[in-house]
Amino acid sequence: MAYLRGRSHVEVARQLCDGGADLIQIRAKGATQDEIIPIAQEIIPITRAANVGLVINDHLAVARAIGAEVCHLGQEDFHGHERVDELKNPGELLQIGLSTHAPDQARGAFEAGADYVAIGPVFATPTKPTASPVTLGYVRWAAEHLQVPWFAIGGLI
Numbered sequence: 658m659a660y661l662r663g664r665s666h667v668e669v670a671r672q673l674c675d676g677g678a679d680l681i682q683i684r685a686k687g688a689t690q691d692e693i694i695p696i697a698q699e700i701i702p703i704t705r706a707a708n709v710g711l712v713i714n715d716h717l718a719v720a721r722a723i724g725a726e727v728c729h730l731g732q733e734d735f736h737g738h739e740r741v742d743e744l745k746n747p748g749e750l751l752q753i754g755l756s757t758h759a760p761d762q763a764r765g766a767f768e769a770g771a772d773y774v775a776i777g778p779v780f781a782t783p784t785k786p787t788a789s790p791v792t793l794g795y796v797r798w799a800a801e802h803l804q805v806p807w808f809a810i811g812g813l814i
Contacts, residue, residue, distance in 0.1 A: 670700045682729065683714035686784075690719050694794035697723045712754075717744060720751060729775065731756045741770040756810070758791055760798050767805050774803060778811020785811060 661669055666683075673681050681704055685693055693716060701723050704711045712727040713720035720728035728751060738744060741753045752772035757763040766774045776799050780790050790812065799807050 666696050668705065670703045674703055674709050674746060678709055680710040680712055680727065681709050681729050682714055684729075684784075686715075686716040693711070693719050694722060697725065701725065715755075721746075721749075725751070726754045727772075729754045729756070732758070732762065735769075735798060739769060758788070758801070760795065763799060763807070767803065773803060773806040773808070774799070775808055775810045777809055779809045780812030781810035 670681055673743065678732075681700070683693060683697055685696070693713070697711070697713060697719060701711055705809060710726040711723075712729050713723070713725045714729045715731065715734050717728050717730070717734075719725070732755070735741075735755055744753060745751060749759070754773040754775060755766040755769070755778070756775045757766050757772040758777070763774050763776060776791060777783050777796055778788050778790055779793065779796060782788070788811070796809050797808075
């Protein structure tokens with residue numbers, strides 16, 4: 658929310674959809690589910706109308722409640738589970754992706770059945786001030802070894 662720079666989340670979602678985004682992620686660290694749900698409920702009609710997927714960060718219950726296409730979980734959010742399937746309801750189309758910070762975590766995410774893997778932060782980023790950058794070496798490793806969709810995150814602007 659801090660990166661909206663005074664703009665409404667609805668305005669930003671429309672701009673992203675109009676600009677050609679394939680996915681929009683609601684990443685509101687520190688916000689409660691009760692704070693995120695109304696935001697997501699306002700954004701999802703915009704993304705649906707534009708055929709753009711909506712990713713809910715950290716909150717599986719919110720993703721389900723609003724019918725989002727994707728839920729993104731960090732290492733701490735997935736901790737205690739062995740398989741992504743454990744988090745899915747039978748017949749559910751919701752995709753679940755996992756953040757990783759090293760090759761062992763990426764292999765673990767693949768083995769756990771993640772629909773995609775995020776690798777990073779590649780560079781230092783103010784959104785994760787205590788996280789150590791994983792470097793371009795990890796990006797190269799992912800390109801050579803991952804057998805699931807993946808993308809780099811963190812400090813890429």
